[in-house]
Amino acid sequence: MQQAEAVLAAARPSRLYAYLVLSLLSGVRTEEARPLTWDHIFLETEDGVPPHAAAWRSVRKHGETKTRKSRRTIALPQQVVDVLEEHKRWQKQERASKGMEWSPLGRVFTTRSGEPLDAANVRRDFKAIVKKAGLVPEWTPRELRHSFVSLLSDHGIPLERIAQLVGHTGQATTEAVYRKQLRPVITQGAEAMDEIFAQRREMPANEA
Known part of the structure; x- marks a missing residue:
């Protein structure tokens, strides 16, 4: 988490800041964030529906997401809403300052001329941010998605729910891909029994 916070702090003055906040706090893939248009972002909603993003497209062939389960609607934390409103x-x-030079595609995240971001744009700018944050050069934008999984797992969110949020077909995929980030809850039963029976061993024989 400290590394992710360092990256966001270093990115704050840059045009990639909103992109990185969305990636960390919602778990979208980089290939899903780049093609987002403002038509996919719902910051003002009614009837109790929370602000959300429609991660229904990617930069893959024909705009398809990685799998059918990857197509999902994600509620946005308030911090993401605030950052996206500022970004907008x-x-x-x-x-307005560039006038007709701006590409009219309606993308949320763009180059300086309003053109769509590509993977090379993101890698280049992210590399500069990571260097500014004092992290190893090997840190990539995908690390933010790993941090998202780790934070949810540490917070006690069930693996099945995490799998839904990151757009996996099942929790087995999430466990395989994010094994290091997932909290090892399977040990809790054994740990509890150790504590219970340690207490019983300490009790006098006539009380046990």
Whole structure:
């Protein structure tokens, strides 16, 4: 978590900041974040529906997501909503200053001319942010998705629910891919029994 926070702090003045906040706090894949348009982002909602993002497309062939289960609607934490609202205002001002030079695709995350981000754009800018944060160069944007899984697991969110949030076909995939990030809850029963029977051993024989 400290590494992720360091990355966000280093990214704060950059145009990639909102992209990284969304990645860390929602768990979207980088290939799902890049094609997002403002039509996919719902910051103002009604009837008790929370703000959300529709992760229904990716940069894969024909715009398909990795699997059918990857197509999902994700509720957005308030911090993400605040950052995206600020990003949208900033983007509107930038677009107005550039006039007709801006590409009219409606992308949430763009280059300086409003064109879609590609993987090379993200890697280059992220590499500079990681260096500024004092982290090893091997840190990649995918690490934010790993951090998302780790934070949910540490918070006690069930593996099945985490699998749904990250768009996996089943929890076996999540466990295989994010084994190091998942909290090893399988040991809790043994640990509890050790504590229970340790207490019984300490009790006098006539009380046991």
